[in-house]
Amino acid sequence: MRAAVVTNLDEKKRMGSKDHSELRFEQVFENMQDGICIINEFGNIQYINDAYNNMFRVSNPAEVGKNIFQVFHDDVILTAYREKRPVKGNLSGHYSIHLISVAASPIFHNDVFKGVMAIYREELFSEKAKKKETVIELSTAAEKTQEALNNNFQQIIGKSKIMERALLIAQKASKTSSTVLIRGESGTGKELVAKAIHFSSDRCSKPFVKVNCGAIPGSLLESELFGHEQGAFTGAIRKKIGKFEQANTGTIFLDEIGDMPMEMQVKLLRVLQEREFERVGGEETLRCDVRIVAATNRNLEELIDKGSFREDLYYRLNVIPIYLPALKERREDIPVLVRHFLDKINGKLGKSIQQVAPEVEEAFFYYDWPGNIRELENLMERLIALVDGDQIELKDIPSHISNLYTVHYQDDHQSSLINMDWKGELATLEEYEKEIIEYAIKRFGSFNAAGKALGVTHKTVAFKARKYKIIE
Numbered sequence: 001m002r003a004a005v006v007t008n009l010d011e012k013k014r015m016g017s018k019d020h021s022e023l024r025f026e027q028v029f030e031n032m033q034d035g036i037c038i039i040n041e042f043g044n045i046q047y048i049n050d051a052y053n054n055m056f057r058v059s060n061p062a063e064v065g066k067n068i069f070q071v072f073h074d075d076v077i078l079t080a081y082r083e084k085r086p087v088k089g090n091l092s093g094h095y096s097i098h099l100i101s102v103a104a105s106p107i108f109h110n111d112v113f114k115g116v117m118a119i120y121r122e123e124l125f126s127e128k129a130k131k132k133e134t135v136i137e138l139s140t141a142a143e144k145t146q147e148a149l150n151n152n153f154q155q156i157i158g159k160s161k162i163m164e165r166a167l168l169i170a171q172k173a174s175k176t177s178s179t180v181l182i183r184g185e186s187g188t189g190k191e192l193v194a195k196a197i198h199f200s201s202d203r204c205s206k207p208f209v210k211v212n213c214g215a216i217p218g219s220l221l222e223s224e225l226f227g228h229e230q231g232a233f234t235g236a237i238r239k240k241i242g243k244f245e246q247a248n249t250g251t252i253f254l255d256e257i258g259d260m261p262m263e264m265q266v267k268l269l270r271v272l273q274e275r276e277f278e279r280v281g282g283e284e285t286l287r288c289d290v291r292i293v294a295a296t297n298r299n300l301e302e303l304i305d306k307g308s309f310r311e312d313l314y315y316r317l318n319v320i321p322i323y324l325p326a327l328k329e330r331r332e333d334i335p336v337l338v339r340h341f342l343d344k345i346n347g348k349l350g351k352s353i354q355q356v357a358p359e360v361e362e363a364f365f366y367y368d369w370p371g372n373i374r375e376l377e378n379l380m381e382r383l384i385a386l387v388d389g390d391q392i393e394l395k396d397i398p399s400h401i402s403n404l405y406t407v408h409y410q411d412d413h414q415s416s417l418i419n420m421d422w423k424g425e426l427a428t429l430e431e432y433e434k435e436i437i438e439y440a441i442k443r444f445g446s447f448n449a450a451g452k453a454l455g456v457t458h459k460t461v462a463f464k465a466r467k468y469k470i471i472e
């Protein structure tokens with residue numbers, strides 16, 4: 001079966017064993033103008049072609065191997081995967097400057113589900129697109145340069161393609177009143193983006209109200225969101241206006257939405273659907289005109305599977321999804337962020353640290369930043385406050401980060417095989433392979449990252465690591 005051959009294509013390509021029919025498939029896909037994405041039965045991206053990369057402004061090594069629930073916000077492929085049936089649809093128009101139609105089909109081999117293949121087509125010449133020609137031209141220009149982001153978005157630092165793309169989508173979203181769901185690990189800038197959306201929208205002079213749905217106990221959240229009447233419960237001494245009323249005509253930012261208790265999710269769903277609610281203990285139904293921006297660092301799809309997040313609410317919130325990449329996914333932004341924080345924090349603390357030493361920059365580059373930009377910002381503030389000279393040196397930074405520079409420096413200068421021609425002898429191919437696999441795992445810290453650097457899948461790295469007894 002064609003599709004079954006296709007699912008194994010990328011894996012086999014990487015394992016170096018493809019037959020002629022697979023090669024032909026690959027050539028066909030690479031030359032197609034339609035974007036192709038193939039995911040396996042576990043939802044991991046197995047293959048994407050060049051057209052897909054161009055359409056979504058992503059790159060193959062960064063995307064392949066990731067799980068669709070982490071990177072995709074495309075309901076068509078997600079539904080085809082979840083329900084194992086063919087699904088057709090359009091992307092909402094926030095992914096690209098053009099309308100993109102998607103056809104996703106499940107792949108079965110001997111009746112066993114093997115994954116999904118999706119085809120993406122930009123409807124460049126459709127009547128709809130023609131009418132929007134001017135808008136498209138403007139958007140094309142906008143996509144090409146960071147300068148096209150307005151002031152609010154320019155405060156959000158990041159030159160990487162992946163970040164630029166997220167910000168452009170957010171800026172487009174700000175021009176609509178649709179609900180936005182911002183996803184990303186803690187400290188990736190979700191709140192910053194939510195504010196930029198509000199202040200770029202035509203509601204900018206109206207209130208922006210934030211609610212941290214994870215920090216407020218379930219019992220209090222209802223009155224926090226919708227308010228209460230006097231005497232509604234013990235302690236309700238006077239009437240309270242809730243966040244939805246406060247945000248009327250403006251924007252409400254529902255942070256940590258994944259932590260909202262189930263019973264509140266039903267109530268929120270009603271507001272999303274009907275734009276109305278009652279205060280706790282009240283009879284009167286109040287209407288509100290509020291733009292909703294929600295954010296989460298949780299995997300909502302997993303929560304839905306576990307039964308702790310409502311699927312209907314998920315679809316209501318996920319109208320315009322925006323994914324903010326972790327800092328380790330956009331390491332090329334680290335120098336520009338460091339520069340930004342040097343300028344910002346020097347000003348705040350009245351200091352004049354000029355720069356970080358090149359070794360520090362290198363150590364920052366190798367570090368994974370689990371706390372993302374918040375962690376980098378806090379560290380820069382600490383360093384700027386404590387360092388006396390005009391440069392931040394390797395000795396100034398925490399050892400768990402500076403050690404990375406030392407390890408890389410030693411690796412670069414002591415790799416025995418790379419410099420082993422002292423006897424004029426070559427190692428066997430297997431010996432080279434063992435050393436490079438060992439080196440990559442040590443250097444990148446995970447099979448996934450090592451695989452990306454070597455251009456193979458994480459499974460291949462794990463397989464070879466076991467084969468050479470690098471790990472048990």
Ligand SMILES: Nc1ncnc2c1ncn2[C@@H]1O[C@H](COP(=O)(O)OP(=O)(O)OP(=O)(O)O)[C@@H](O)[C@H]1O
Pocket residue numbers: 155156157158184185186187188189190191192193255297340373374377
């Ligand atoms: N791209 C960026 N440029 C400049 N500063 C940034 C950027 N991203 C985040 N920050 C800064 O990092 C800190 C954390 O950002 P923010 O609170 O928006 O993250 P978050 O994703 O909402 O985090 P959490 O999920 O923990 O609420 C803030 O001080 C913010 O100003």
